[in-house]
Amino acid sequence: MTVPNRTLMAVFCQQLGVTEPALKLLLGILAGYPLALIHRLYLYKKSEKLQCVFFTLAGLAIGFWNFGWGIFHCFFSVVFTYFVISLLKASALSVGIVFISTFSYLLTGYILTSSETYDITWTMPYCILVLRLIGVAFDAYDGTYASGISSNKTALKQVPTLLQMLGHSFFPSGFLVGPQFSMAQFLDFSNGKFNSKGSDGKELPPDSLMASLFRFGQGLLYLSIFQMLSFYVSDDLLISDDFAQMCIFKKLILMGLWGRYTLYKYISCWLLTEGACIMFGLSYNKNDKGEVKWDAVTNINLSIFENCTEFNHYIQSFNLNTNQWVAKYIYKRLKFLGNKYVSQASVLLFLAVWHGLHSGYYLTFLHEFIVIFVERDVKSFVKSNPTLEQRLRNPIVNIIVIVLLRLYTFIFIGWALLPFVFLQYPRYLTAFANCNYAGIFVHYLWPVAYGPLLKFLFKFVSTDDVKDR
Template structure:
C-alpha cells in the first residue's frame, strides 16, 4: 500500500519512484536529527553509534532493499582488514576489495542511463571505508611525513566495529554523502563539539538556525530546478527540436541545461548538509566569536554561482569529495614527480569510481584538457606587463568578466554532455547538435590557438 502511494505521488510530481524515495530518505535526516538532539546527545558513544546504524539501515533498506547487504558485507570486511592487517598492506586490501566490489556492482546493475540503485550509497561508502584505512595507516607514521590534512584526520587507535558502522551509515550522509572523516565522527560522538554553558551544563548545539538556512536553500534550488524543467529536460540536447534552433539559442539553452543538471545535485547536497548541521556534526570551530557550521559543506554557492573559469567549479562543486581525493589520492601521487601525472591519476580514479560508461571517462578527460588550457593561457600572458595592464583597465575588466561568465555558463553545459548521456552514440549526437563548440574552443588550443598566441606575444614583446 505504501509502495503504491509513493509510486502514485512520484507520477504526479514528475519523478521516478526511486528518485522520490531518495528525496524522502534525505529529508528523513531532519526528524532523525531532532530525535538525536532530544534523547541521545551527550550519551555514551555506543548508544549513539547504535542509533546512527539503525537509522542508516532503515533508510538503506527502504530505498534499496536487500541491496544494502552489499554495503554491510563490505563494511564488515573492511573492518576486519583494518583490525588484523597493518600498514600499506591493510590500505591496499581495503582499497582493492572495495573497488572490485563496486565495479562488479556496476557491471551487474548498470543500465544505459543514470541509475538509482544500491551502487549509489555504495560508491559513497567506498570512499569512506578507504579513507578510514588511510587514516589508521597515517596514525602509525611519523608526523613529519604527513600532510596537514593527514595530521588532522590520522587515527592513533583503530576504530571499533560499532564506530565503523555508525560512521558508514550516518543517516544524513549515507545516501548521497557528504564525505567526512572518522576523526570528525569520533570527535562528534565524544563530545568535542558540545555546547557548554557557564554553569557547566551541556546542551545540544545551537545549530538549528543554520540548519534551517541550508534546508531553505535546498528547497529554493529544488524550486529553481522545477522551474527550469519547464524550459529544458534531460534529453533536450539530443533532440531534433534542439538541433533545429539557431546557434545562439542552442548555446544559451546549453548553459541553462547545464544549470538544470547541476541544481539537482546541489539541492540534495544542501538538504543533507542541513541535516548534518542539525545533528551538530558539521561544527568547524569559531571565527570572530561566531561558530562555523560548514565542516561538511559540499557546495560553495558564492563561488559556484560566480564562476568565470572551470577551476571555480572544481573548487565549489562536490567539495568534500574533491577534498577527499586531494588528501588521499593526489597528495599520495607526488612520487610521480609531475603535477599533470598526479592530476591524470586523480581524474582516472574519479572516472572509475563513477562507473564503467565511456561518458565518465570522456568527462574527466575533458576536465583535464580544460584545466590545462586555462592554466596554460594564464601562464602565457602573466609575464607580459602590457597585457596585464590592459586587462586591469576598469572597462576591459568588466567586459572580461561578462565574457568569462558567459564562457563558464555555456561550456559547463558542454562539459556535462558525456556525464549525462553516458553512451558514446548519445553524447556524440549531443556534440554534433552543439556544432562541436567545445572541440573548437578547447581541443584546438594545443595545436592552433596556443602556438599562434605565443607568436603574437613574442612579436608584441619585441615591438615594446
C-alpha cells in the same frame, strides 16, 4: 477505480512527474531532519555506543527503504573492512586490501546493475562508502605508523570498533549522497565534543539550529529552481531533432541552462543533506579566529560557484568533500611520481573509474584535464605579454572581460556535462553534434591552433609603448 499492481508511491510519483527511486532518495535525505531532532532531544548526552546503534539502525532503515536487500552489500563491506584493519593491525597491507577489495566490489556492482542511463541502485551509497572505508584504513595506518601524510586531525591512534565503523558508515545524513567526513570528526561528535554549554555550565545540544535551517532553506531554493528549469530544458531536449534545428546562439544559451539544471540537482541534495548534518551537530568547525562555524562537511561553495569566471572555480566550489578526500588520500600520496600532471591525470582517472564504467565519465574527466591545461596556458600567455596585460587592466575592458568570462563558464559547463549525463557514446555524440561541437572549437583547438598563432603574433608586438605610457 483501483490501480492494479501499482503502489500508492508509484501513483504519487506519476502525478509529480518524477521516478519512484528519485522521490524515495529525496525523502531519505529529508528524513535526516526528524532523526536529528530525535538525537538532539534524547541521545546527544548518551553513550557513544547507544548513539552508534541509533545511527546504524536509522541508516540501514533508510537504505533498505531505498534499495531493499541491496543495502546489505554496504553492510558486509563495513564488517569486512573492520576485520581486515583489526587483524592486520592497520598496516600498509590492510590499506591495500581495503582499497582493492572495496573498489573491485564497486566495479562488479556497476557491471551487474548499470543500464544506459544513471541508475539509483545500491551502488550509489556504496560508492560513497568506498571512499569512507578507504579513508578509515588510511587514517588508521597514519595514526599507527606516523606516515605524516594525512592531517593530524584525521589520523587515528587506535583501530575503531565495529560499532563505530557501522555508525560512521551508516550515519543517516551522510551515507546516501555524502558528504564525506573523517572517522575522527565522527568520534569527536559522538563523544559530545561539539555540544554547547549553557550559562549555568549545563551541557546542551549543539548550537546549530539556525545554521541548519538556513542551509535547509538554501536547499529548498535550489530544488525549486531545478524544478522550474525542468519546464524549459531537459536531457531529452538536447538530443532532439527540434534542438538540432535551432540557431547556434539559442542552442548555447539552452546548453548553459541545461548545465545549471543538471548541477542544481546535485547542489540541492547536498544542501539539504548538509543542513541535516548541521542539525545533528556533526559539521562543527572553528576558523582561525576561534569562531564556531558549522561548515566542516560543506560540499558546495555557492559564492564561488555562482560567480565563476574560469572552470577551475567550478572545481574549487563543487563537490568539495570528494575533492578534499582525493587530494588527501590520492594526490598527495603520488608525490613519488615527481610530476604533478601525471598525478593530476591519475586522480582524474581514479574519479572516472569511481563514478562508473560508462565511457562518458572518462571523457568528462579527460575534458576537465584539457580545459584546466588550456586555461592555465591562457593565463600564462596573458601574464607573459605586458601590452596585453596592461590593456586588460582598463576598467571598461575589465568589466567586458568579466562579463564574457561569466558567459563562457555558464555556457560551457553545459558542454562539459554532456558525456557525464548521457554516458554512452551514441547519445553524447548526438548531443555534441546538436551543439555544433562548440566545446571542441573553444578548448581543443587552443593547443594546436589559437595558442601557437597568438603566441607567434605577440612576438612582434613591442612593449616599449607600454613603458612610454
